[in-house]
Every structure is written in structure tokens, then in C-alpha cells.
Amino acid sequence: MIYRSKAPLRLGLAGGGTDVSPYSDLFGGAILNATISLYARASIELLADNKVIFESADKKESYTYDAVYPLPMDGQLDILKGVVNRVVKDYGALPSGFKLTTYVDAPSGSGLGTSSTLVVAVLGAFAEWRKLPLGEYDMAHLAYSIEREDLQQAGGKQDQYAATFGGVNFMEFYKGDKVIVNPLRIRDIYLHELENNLVLFYTSTSRLSSSIISEQQKNVNDKKEGSIEAMHQLKEQAIMMKEALLRGTIDQIGEILDYGFKFKKQMAQGISNSQLDEIYDAAKQAGASGGKISGAGGGGFMIFYCPRNTRFQVVEALNKFGGDVKRYHFTNNGIQTWSI
Known part of the structure; x- marks a missing residue:
């Protein structure tokens, strides 16, 4: 048997960063995001011997271990081993060795939630194999716990919930890791127009989001008023984005993105830089009414x-920077699992 899963990556449209503690604990956060047709995929093949093989097909890395748990955290695909160790800890020993193969449709550090989505995908494959009793909230929270507590990786909460639930969601974040996912019923014509007009551009750079997020957390702990006020405005941006999508005032979205981008850069150092600002300015001069850096910032x-019809001039302007315009579609489904 082979047990498979796929979980969608996401575009964070508004409110990014307000899902990160301690801000969300102190003030409550709000984010609007949408999943797209780029995925993290996982497959589990059972083995006759007592070995565990991890293969990251996109990174072209493969490692083999004895099936002795917990598996060592030695810097080799630790995110995959972290999921396996937690599954064994919470749900008991695995009955056989296995090969876990993963593939992500976007590079790590690119700002589409790749790491968290990969954790969800791997959890989904194990849930399919072991018939784990995980609902949507359960799986998202477990993925969050693995990343933030077990692996001690800094970050927010939105990615795990986006990958699990799928679709367009307005998410609320509160203290005690309380998360409320509000699926939005948006007319197809509005989503078609948004998809047509929203250009996704890969800058051919990546960044370590944890360092930016750690500074963001420090700014809140240190009560830096400028950073905290910027987060307040980004939370308001999420509400503005929700209203524009539901009411169909789609051409306001550029201005809402532009509004948020100005405040996003005030949250922490390194969110933007001269190269990214140059790309942003060139897109606006070519006809874009607004935009943002996806994820924590710094690249991607x-x-x-x-x-x-300005997308064609904007794409032409972006091509001069040597990146890549990525085609995508919005998706309605979150994590999907199956076996063959």
C-alpha cells in the first residue's frame, strides 16, 4: 500500500504577522488568506525491513535511519523527523519500517507557507496510514505544536490552518492558541477577477523567516509602539480585505494591499530591502495599484x-528583474489524503 496526501500552499492577502504570539495573545490577530494550486505532497510506502527512509524529491536529499524512536535531530530533514517522532509519541509505535517521500511545489523560504504546509501534508499521510482521529482543527493545531514547540521554529499560526481547511478564510487568533477559521462565501465572479488581476512573482530569492519573526516578537515584548501600531493597522487591513471580497469591490484590493505593505515594513527590520522596493516600485509604475511581499518578508x-488589463505591462516590467511569474488558481480544498 501507498498512503498519499497533498496540502495547498496559500497567499496571505491581509493581516500577515498578527497571528504571531505575543501580539495575538495580547491584542487578538486577524488574517485573510486563500489557498492556491501549488501543493506540498507526501507519500508513505511500507518497507519489509526495520528502516526509515526520508526522501525530499524537490531538494534531492535522501537519508536512511534505523526505526528506533525518537529519530535523531541531526539537521537532515528534521522537519520530517519531527512529525514522525510526534506521531509515535502521541499515537504509539509504527508497525513497520517505511519510506516517506515529499515534494513541495515552491522553494522553502518563499513566503507561501511551505514548511507548515509540508508538516500538514506529512501528518495527513500518517493519518491516512494509521487512521488517526484528527479533525481539521486537531490536525492544524498538532502541526503548529510540532513546529513551534517540538522543533522550536519561530512563526505564526495561519499556515497550518490554511493548509488544513483550504479555500478563502478570515482567521482570528487569540491567547491560549485559540483559532477561529471563518470560511468566506465569495461569488465566483469576484474570485475569477481577483485571480486574473493578482500577479504572483517569485523574486528568485529566499529568506529565513524565523529571524524576521523573532524580531517582530521582540518588538512586541519590548512594547515598541511603532511596531505594535503597524500590527494594529494590518489587523484592520484584514477586515478591509474581507469586506472588499464579500461586497465585490475588487479593484479596491490594490489600494488595500498598498496600505498594508507600508505598515508591514514597520513591523521589523529586513521585511523589505532595496531590491524588493525596486521591484515594487517598477510594478506600480507599470500599472499595479498595490502589492505585498508574501509571508514574513525579506524575499521569496x-x-x-x-x-x-495592466497585468501584461506589469509582467513585462517584472521580467526585467530575472524572477518568475507563477501561474496558479484558487482552490477550495484543504488537505486531501488517499491510499492505493
């Missing part, structure tokens, strides 16, 4: 809202 993907 950027998105630009291009009203009417």
Missing part, C-alpha cells in the same frame, strides 16, 4: 494587484 514571492 511578491504579489501585485493589476486592475483592468
Whole structure:
């Protein structure tokens, strides 16, 4: 038997960073995101011997271990071993050795939630194999716990819930790791227009999001008013984005993105830089009405809202920077699992 899963990556449209503790614990956070047709995929093949093989097909890495748990955290695909160790800890010993193969449709550090989505995908494959009793909230919270507590990786909460639930969601974050996912019923015509006008551009750079997020957390702990006020405004941006999507005032989205980007850069150092600012300015000069850096910032993907038919001029302007415009579609489904 082979047990498979796929979980969608996401575009964070508004409110990014307000899902990170301690801000969400103190003030409550809000984010609007949408999943897209780029995925993290996982497959488990059972082995006759007592070995565990990890193969990251996109990174072209493969490692073999004896099936003795917990598996060692030695810097080799630790995110995969972290999931396995937690599954064994919470749900008992695995009945055989196995090979876990993963593939992610976007590079790590690109700002689309790749690491968290990969954790969800791997959990999904194990849930399919071991018939684990995990609902959507259970799986998302377990993925979050593995990353933030077991692996001690700094970050927020939105990615795990986006990958698990799928679709367009307005998410609320509170103290005690309380998360409320509000799926939005948006008319197809509005989503078609948003998809047509929103350009996804990979800058061909990546970044370590944890360092940016750690500074963001420090700024809140140190009560830096400028950073905290910026997060307040980003939370308000999420509400503005929700209203625009539900009411169909789609061409306001560029201005809402532009509004948020100005405040996003005030949250922490390194969210933008001269190269990213140059790309942003070039897109706006070519006709984009606004945009943002995806994820924590510092590199990776950027998105630009291009009203009417300006996307073609914007794409031409972006091509001069040597990156890659990525085609995508919005998706309704979150984690999906199956076996063959």
C-alpha cells in the first residue's frame, strides 16, 4: 500500500504577522488568506525491513535511519523527523519500517507557507496510514505544536490552518492558541477577477523567516509602539480585505494591499530591502495599484494587484528583474489524503 496526501500552499492577502504570539495573545490577530494550486505532497510506502527512509524529491536529499524512536535531530530533514517522532509519541509505535517521500511545489523560504504546509501534508499521510482521529482543527493545531514547540521554529499560526481547511478564510487568533477559521462565501465572479488581476512573482530569492519573526516578537515584548501600531493597522487591513471580497469591490484590493505593505515594513527590520522596493516600485509604475511581499518578508514571492488589463505591462516590467511569474488558481480544498 501507498498512503498519499497533498496540502495547498496559500497567499496571505491581509493581516500577515498578527497571528504571531505575543501580539495575538495580547491584542487578538486577524488574517485573510486563500489557498492556491501549488501543493506540498507526501507519500508513505511500507518497507519489509526495520528502516526509515526520508526522501525530499524537490531538494534531492535522501537519508536512511534505523526505526528506533525518537529519530535523531541531526539537521537532515528534521522537519520530517519531527512529525514522525510526534506521531509515535502521541499515537504509539509504527508497525513497520517505511519510506516517506515529499515534494513541495515552491522553494522553502518563499513566503507561501511551505514548511507548515509540508508538516500538514506529512501528518495527513500518517493519518491516512494509521487512521488517526484528527479533525481539521486537531490536525492544524498538532502541526503548529510540532513546529513551534517540538522543533522550536519561530512563526505564526495561519499556515497550518490554511493548509488544513483550504479555500478563502478570515482567521482570528487569540491567547491560549485559540483559532477561529471563518470560511468566506465569495461569488465566483469576484474570485475569477481577483485571480486574473493578482500577479504572483517569485523574486528568485529566499529568506529565513524565523529571524524576521523573532524580531517582530521582540518588538512586541519590548512594547515598541511603532511596531505594535503597524500590527494594529494590518489587523484592520484584514477586515478591509474581507469586506472588499464579500461586497465585490475588487479593484479596491490594490489600494488595500498598498496600505498594508507600508505598515508591514514597520513591523521589523529586513521585511523589505532595496531590491524588493525596486521591484515594487517598477510594478506600480507599470500599472499595479498595490502589492505585498508574501509571508514574513525579506524575499521569496511578491504579489501585485493589476486592475483592468495592466497585468501584461506589469509582467513585462517584472521580467526585467530575472524572477518568475507563477501561474496558479484558487482552490477550495484543504488537505486531501488517499491510499492505493
